[in-house]
Amino acid sequence: MGILRSFNIGVSGLSATGQGMGVISDNIANAGTTGFKSSRAEFQDVLATSLKGIDGGDQFGAGTKLAHIKSLMTQGDITRTDSVTDLAVNGDGFFRVKAPFGPGFSRDGSMHFDKEGSLVNGDGYKVQGFMANENGEITNQIGDIQLGSTTIPATATKEVKLNMNLDSRANVLQFNPEDPENTSNFSHSVTVYDNVGTARLVTAYYNKTADNNWNYRIMADGKDVNGGEPGKLSEQASGTLVFNNKGVLQEEIENSNAFNFNKGAAQGQKIKFDFGKAIAEGGNGIGSSTQYGSDSAIARTNQDGSSAATLASLSFNDSGILTAVYDNGESREVAQMALAKFENNEALFKVGKNLFKESRRSGQASMGKPGEAGRGEVLSKSLELSNVDIANEFVALMGTQRNFSANAKSLQTSDQMLQEVLNIKR
Numbered sequence: 001m002g003i004l005r006s007f008n009i010g011v012s013g014l015s016a017t018g019q020g021m022g023v024i025s026d027n028i029a030n031a032g033t034t035g036f037k038s039s040r041a042e043f044q045d046v047l048a049t050s051l052k053g054i055d056g057g058d059q060f061g062a063g064t065k066l067a068h069i070k071s072l073m074t075q076g077d078i079t080r081t082d083s084v085t086d087l088a089v090n091g092d093g094f095f096r097v098k099a100p101f102g103p104g105f106s107r108d109g110s111m112h113f114d115k116e117g118s119l120v121n122g123d124g125y126k127v128q129g130f131m132a133n134e135n136g137e138i139t140n141q142i143g144d145i146q147l148g149s150t151t152i153p154a155t156a157t158k159e160v161k162l163n164m165n166l167d168s169r170a171n172v173l174q175f176n177p178e179d180p181e182n183t184s185n186f187s188h189s190v191t192v193y194d195n196v197g198t199a200r201l202v203t204a205y206y207n208k209t210a211d212n213n214w215n216y217r218i219m220a221d222g223k224d225v226n227g228g229e230p231g232k233l234s235e236q237a238s239g240t241l242v243f244n245n246k247g248v249l250q251e252e253i254e255n256s257n258a259f260n261f262n263k264g265a266a267q268g269q270k271i272k273f274d275f276g277k278a279i280a281e282g283g284n285g286i287g288s289s290t291q292y293g294s295d296s297a298i299a300r301t302n303q304d305g306s307s308a309a310t311l312a313s314l315s316f317n318d319s320g321i322l323t324a325v326y327d328n329g330e331s332r333e334v335a336q337m338a339l340a341k342f343e344n345n346e347a348l349f350k351v352g353k354n355l356f357k358e359s360r361r362s363g364q365a366s367m368g369k370p371g372e373a374g375r376g377e378v379l380s381k382s383l384e385l386s387n388v389d390i391a392n393e394f395v396a397l398m399g400t401q402r403n404f405s406a407n408a409k410s411l412q413t414s415d416q417m418l419q420e421v422l423n424i425k426r
Contacts (some may be wrong), residue, residue, distance in 0.1 A: 091376020
């Protein structure tokens with residue numbers, strides 16, 4: 001019985017070593033697989049027999065078996081690419097996709113947009129993320145990342161913010177709309193947009209009416225105004241600026257405001273001209289327009305309108321936020337990548353195609369945004385490489401080969417011993 005037992009023990013060693021060889025081979029085969037996580041074979045001895053029964057001790061071993069294949073979820077190296085839809089997770093977390101078997105999870109960030117504008121992985125499975133609302137604000141609602149329309153509608157200008165200085169040394173002038181350049185103390189032009197997105201150039205003229213008092217008039221060329229005469233300016237808005245004796249904006253007074261652009265534009269468009277927060281509005285003079293004894297000059301102009309535009313480019317930042325940039329210079333946030341976090345990453349079930357799915361031991365996926373609650377960051381134009389260490393695998397390969405040879409030798413020796421037993425009757 002002892003010799004036959006040694007046969008069984010040798011066979012168990014060959015079987016377990018062969019299975020371990022398969023784990024190593026799989027690691028080596030996937031050394032170039034994006035986001036692949038290597039595995040390690042773990043062996044256990046088989047139930048032994050005790051010569052002393054329940055007292056223990058003096059036990060025969062019964063061989064070995066492959067007990068576990070442990071997934072090694074260490075971080076793989078990050079490599080840079082030229083594709084804006086290549087993403088890598090640096091830290092804990094998995095991308096979530098909508099697979100045929102249900103939610104799938106992956107570290108492979110090689111993605112692209114399909115013909116319907118959905119972000120998908122290489123197998124066409126839709127990638128999940130947190131969607132943005134109509135104002136471009138990221139919400140907590142998870143759905144398929146989709147570009148939607150590649151155009152955005154025009155936005156009429158509602159407000160123009162100005163930061164400027166008016167020269168307190170200027171003389172009082174009487175404004176003449178027939179000769180605005182020579183009868184104003186200062187002027188500058190601003191491009192605004194009507195309700196259908198047509199760019200309209202208007203000019204602001206400033207006249208000093210008394211110490212610390214200025215009038216402004218917003219004029220448009222008659223060719224852009226209903227009933228206007230080309231080449232002749234038409235007043236669209238006016239107001240008064242009052243400064244205190246320190247040159248700080250004390251008060252803004254709006255006298256009129258109705259922009260009557262032509263060619264399909266809505267009539268009576270209101271465009272507020274904001275010169276900063278005046279003292280009368282609770283301001284302290286910081287960031288508002290001034291009246292100092294220096295040349296009149298415009299420091300900053302900002303208006304909130306835009307023309308209709310089409311998508312020009314896309315980009316992800318390190319928070320996983322997808323931003324669409326349009327050809328009018330405007331940008332909008334579209335979505336943010338969602339990362340799944342598990343209590344036990346090593347217990348995830350491999351389903352092939354660089355995908356995992358939940359298992360009973362892994363726990364359920366906890367979805368969140370990059371950088372939150374221990375989740376890693378998402379790097380754009382990057383991919384995570386396999387975490388397989390070829391040098392370690394080759395060392396394991398040599399060790400496994402020697403173990404296999406040793407087990408084969410034990411079988412060969414057992415066979416020779418059994419042959420001797422059979423030769424006793426001869």
